[in-house]
Amino acid sequence: MIEMHDVWKVYPNGIEALRGIDVKVDQGEFVYIVGPSGAGKSSFIKLMYREEKPTHGVVLINGVNVKRVRDWKIPYVRRRIGVVFQDYKLLPHLSAYENVAFAMEAVETPKREMKPRVQEVLELVGLGDRMKALPSQLSGGEQQRVSIARAIVNNPTFIIADEPTGNLDPENSWDIMYLLEEINARGTTVVMATHNKEIVNTMRQRVIAIEQGVIVRDELEGEYGYED
Numbered sequence: 001m002i003e004m005h006d007v008w009k010v011y012p013n014g015i016e017a018l019r020g021i022d023v024k025v026d027q028g029e030f031v032y033i034v035g036p037s038g039a040g041k042s043s044f045i046k047l048m049y050r051e052e053k054p055t056h057g058v059v060l061i062n063g064v065n066v067k068r069v070r071d072w073k074i075p076y077v078r079r080r081i082g083v084v085f086q087d088y089k090l091l092p093h094l095s096a097y098e099n100v101a102f103a104m105e106a107v108e109t110p111k112r113e114m115k116p117r118v119q120e121v122l123e124l125v126g127l128g129d130r131m132k133a134l135p136s137q138l139s140g141g142e143q144q145r146v147s148i149a150r151a152i153v154n155n156p157t158f159i160i161a162d163e164p165t166g167n168l169d170p171e172n173s174w175d176i177m178y179l180l181e182e183i184n185a186r187g188t189t190v191v192m193a194t195h196n197k198e199i200v201n202t203m204r205q206r207v208i209a210i211e212q213g214v215i216v217r218d219e220l221e222g223e224y225g226y227e228d
């Protein structure tokens with residue numbers, strides 16, 4: 001479960017990106033975060049995986065106050081959280097296999113457990129036959145599937161995605177959404193910031209709308225609600 005209580009994020013330049021966020025996301029939910037550019041969606045997402053700390057207020061991830069987590073323990077908190085970015089953020093000199101294995105090495109998984117698990121998740125995302133390819137040899141949709149494999153390899157309780165379809169064409173976007181839906185159906189909570197109106201209005205999940213750092217709408221089976 002993720003909980004935020006009166007959370008503010010004020011950057012050093014004085015910008016108040018989040019202003020008094022109260023929210024709870026339960027295990028197993030699928031949540032879209034929508035809102036105009038600059039609304040605070042990415043800041044909200046970054047607080048959820050402890051990339052940023054709140055300036056004020058409390059963020060609890062599975063009951064743990066992220067402000068109190070010591071730096072060396074962050075990989076262990078993040079083990080419970082898989083993160084997916086718009087620009088994939090794969091390591092360019094590593095193969096698809098190595099990019100996924102790297103996430104398991106970061107949490108000191110025994111070597112003999114790694115190989116079968118990396119193969120399993122790459123097969124799950126449909127890349128069982130591209131494991132040796134470098135990111136530059138893969139399409140955008142394939143790179144995003146590697147990044148999803150990397151996000152799920154440590155069996156996280158959450159997947160947090162910041163505009164994961166933002167660089168993809170509609171067909172690849174839908175492939176990514178079906179994958180996230182399947183991962184959610186297996187019990188993983190998914191929180192996804194998006195500008196994709198068609199996807200939000202078709203998949204009908206919980207929608208949290210943020211404007212100017214404030215939650216202005218929070219609906220089960222919600223709609224995108226913006227013209228852009």
Ligand SMILES: Nc1ncnc2c1ncn2[C@@H]1O[C@H](COP(=O)(O)OP(=O)(O)O)[C@@H](O)[C@H]1O
Nearest residue numbers: 011013015017036037038039040041042043044
């Ligand atoms: N690291 C940062 N330093 C200073 N200002 C930032 C930083 N990150 C975001 N902002 C500002 O905070 C506001 C919210 O940004 P962001 O969370 O990225 O919104 P969104 O993802 O909805 O576009 C914007 O005004 C943005 O310029």
Ligand SMILES: [Mg+2]
Nearest residue numbers: 041042043162
């Ligand atoms: Mg953003």
